[in-house]
Amino acid sequence: EIVMTQSPATLSVSPGERATLSCRASQSVSSNLAWYQQKPGQAPRLLIYGASTRATGIPARFSGSGSGTEFTLTISSLQSEDFAVYYCQQYNNWPSTWTFGQGTKVEIK
Amino acid sequence: EVQLVESGGGLVQPGGSLRLSCAASGFTFSSYEMNWVRQAPGKGLEWVSYISSSGSTIYYADSVKGRFTISRDNAKNSLYLQMNSLRAEDTAVYYCARWGGITMVRGFDYWGQGTLVTVSS
Numbered sequence: 092e093i094v095m096t097q098s099p100a101t102l103s104v105s106p107g108e109r110a111t112l113s114c115r116a117s118q119s120v121s122s123n124l125a126w127y128q129q130k131p132g133q134a135p136r137l138l139i140y141g142a143s144t145r146a147t148g149i150p151a152r153f154s155g156s157g158s159g160t161e162f163t164l165t166i167s168s169l170q171s172e173d174f175a176v177y178y179c180q181q182y183n184n185w186p187s188t189w190t191f192g193q194g195t196k197v198e199i200k
Numbered sequence: 201e202v203q204l205v206e207s208g209g210g211l212v213q214p215g216g217s218l219r220l221s222c223a224a225s226g227f228t229f230s231s232y233e234m235n236w237v238r239q240a241p242g243k244g245l246e247w248v249s250y251i252s253s254s255g256s257t258i259y260y261a262d263s264v265k266g267r268f269t270i271s272r273d274n275a276k277n278s279l280y281l282q283m284n285s286l287r288a289e290d291t292a293v294y295y296c297a298r299w300g301g302i303t304m305v306r307g308f309d310y311w312g313q314g315t316l317v318t319v320s321s
Binding site for chain 1: 233311
């Protein structure tokens with residue numbers, strides 16, 4: 092089973108600053124990684140897939156990078172609507188298993 | 201507009217059963233692979249089950265294998281999750297989620313609003 096580990100658990104950032112979130116896989120998942128944003132009381136929203144491709148309608152301030160076991164989600168200049176929990180998800184073993192990380196909460200500093 | 205609307209959640213006793221439904225609209229449901237994902241209160245996301253577009257291929261997380269059954273009715277644009285032998289640890293919001301693979305979007309590109317299942321005596 093592939094285990095996804097996100098860090099940090101909580102990230103305190105001021106509006107306008109850059110946020111860098113990390114996701115590590117216990118074994119290589121190639122570029123088969125997605126990022127989701129979830130706000131309180133809402134369903135998750137797909138941000139990034141294929142490690143670096145933005146989903147439809149996602150602002151350019153969101154970018155993803157990495158391959159293999161190390162991945163990064165960067166929010167270049169945090170807006171008020173970006174404060175949320177972010178999850179990474181590997182789908183290297185699609186369709187038999189998908190695994191989410193435990194999430195990183197981005198909060199206002 | 202793509203919409204996924206779950207229903208069927210509620211309070212059930214340990215050992216009981218519940219059937220969740222997900223009504224799809226705004227896209228050709230029969231062309232898409234679908235999943236159930238759950239989220240325990242205050243916790244992260246957990247993938248539960250997958251079904252191919254035709255329904256011929258199905259997978260489950262180990263935590264629900266043998267107790268949950270996923271199915272779909274393409275004529276009714278609906279996805280289902282039959283949950284038996286429910287345990288307290290199954291308490292969660294259950295989301296249906298579309299896998300966007302047919303459009304080359306490798307992710308769960310649309311989600312329902314979720315339905316809460318509470319297992320408690």
